[in-house]
Amino acid sequence: MMTTWALKADHVSKQFPDGTLALEQIDWAVEEGETMALIGESGSGKTTLLRLLNRLAEPTTGTIVVQGKPAASQDPIRLRRSLGYVPQDGGLFPHWTIKRNVCLVPHLLNWSAEDQDDQFQHLMQLINLDAAQMAERYPIELSGGQRQRVAVARALGANPAIVLLDEPFGALDPLTRQELQHQFLTLKQRIQKTMVIITHDLPEAFKLADRITVLKKGHIHQVGTPEALVKTPATSYVQSLIESHGSSW
Numbered sequence: 001m002m003t004t005w006a007l008k009a010d011h012v013s014k015q016f017p018d019g020t021l022a023l024e025q026i027d028w029a030v031e032e033g034e035t036m037a038l039i040g041e042s043g044s045g046k047t048t049l050l051r052l053l054n055r056l057a058e059p060t061t062g063t064i065v066v067q068g069k070p071a072a073s074q075d076p077i078r079l080r081r082s083l084g085y086v087p088q089d090g091g092l093f094p095h096w097t098i099k100r101n102v103c104l105v106p107h108l109l110n111w112s113a114e115d116q117d118d119q120f121q122h123l124m125q126l127i128n129l130d131a132a133q134m135a136e137r138y139p140i141e142l143s144g145g146q147r148q149r150v151a152v153a154r155a156l157g158a159n160p161a162i163v164l165l166d167e168p169f170g171a172l173d174p175l176t177r178q179e180l181q182h183q184f185l186t187l188k189q190r191i192q193k194t195m196v197i198i199t200h201d202l203p204e205a206f207k208l209a210d211r212i213t214v215l216k217k218g219h220i221h222q223v224g225t226p227e228a229l230v231k232t233p234a235t236s237y238v239q240s241l242i243e244s245h246g247s248s249w
């Protein structure tokens with residue numbers, strides 16, 4: 001059977017105007033329906049790769065393909081609305097209510113008020129928050145963990161086929177983080193989407209992802225299942241990453 005790729009990067013490099021080479025000759029692909037974790041130290045190019053996928057940035061060389069079509073040939077606004085995105089800082093608008101934040105894309109797509117209401121109820125249920133209680137609150141009136149869940153709900157706003165999550169559970173205490181990881185797994189089973197999730201945390205990647213991409217200084221060191229990373233680390237860097245986590249799973 002032929003693999004269907006939801007996302008692909010062919011020979012992709014990204015150099016910023018100041019000369020920083022954030023990604024160098026990346027060949028990478030995500031299968032339809034899989035959860036891919038991106039892991040690597042700070043500055044390794046994780047956010048840059050995610051932003052190339054939804055055209056918040058353009059590659060210097062190479063091609064990004066989204067659902068079989070070159071990203072460069074797709075209208076950037078339409079493309080962005082078809083990809084759910086949780087930016088690294090959550091990206092909720094502080095002066096908008098939770099409901100308005102979550103229904104941002106459905107609203108832009110001119111969904112009826114009734115469909116937006118239904119979708120809001122549905123998404124709040126998915127992330128385990130009380131819709132009635134949350135609807136009119138502002139992001140500042142939520143706990144950090146609740147805000148991060150709302151950012152995930154917003155990314156799912158108009159039922160995108162692909163969701164990109166940039167450290168959605170960063171900066172949380174270990175217990176809340178565990179709880180959100182658990183919810184993420186439940187969500188993943190229920191929605192069956194293609195997901196790319198960035199994390200600093202190898203145990204988190206092991207827990208949540210079908211495959212893991214290890215990035216270092218703009219290069220891919222390995223793409224593989226958790227098992228493959230443990231059994232056949234492709235480079236000494238991957239090996240040291242695994243060893244440094246020893247018995248933590």
Ligand SMILES: Nc1ncnc2c1ncn2[C@@H]1O[C@H](COP(=O)(O)OP(=O)(O)OP(=O)(O)O)[C@@H](O)[C@H]1O
Binds near residue numbers: 016021022040048
């Ligand atoms: N707009 C920009 N202009 C210049 N350099 C940039 C820009 N955006 C990112 N970079 C640089 O590109 C490299 C990769 O950054 P990126 O944000 O992709 O890292 P990251 O892996 O997401 O790191 P972190 O884990 O800290 O979020 C870094 O050296 C960063 O300073």
Ligand SMILES: [Mg+2]
Binds near residue numbers: 046047048088166
């Ligand atoms: Mg980042």
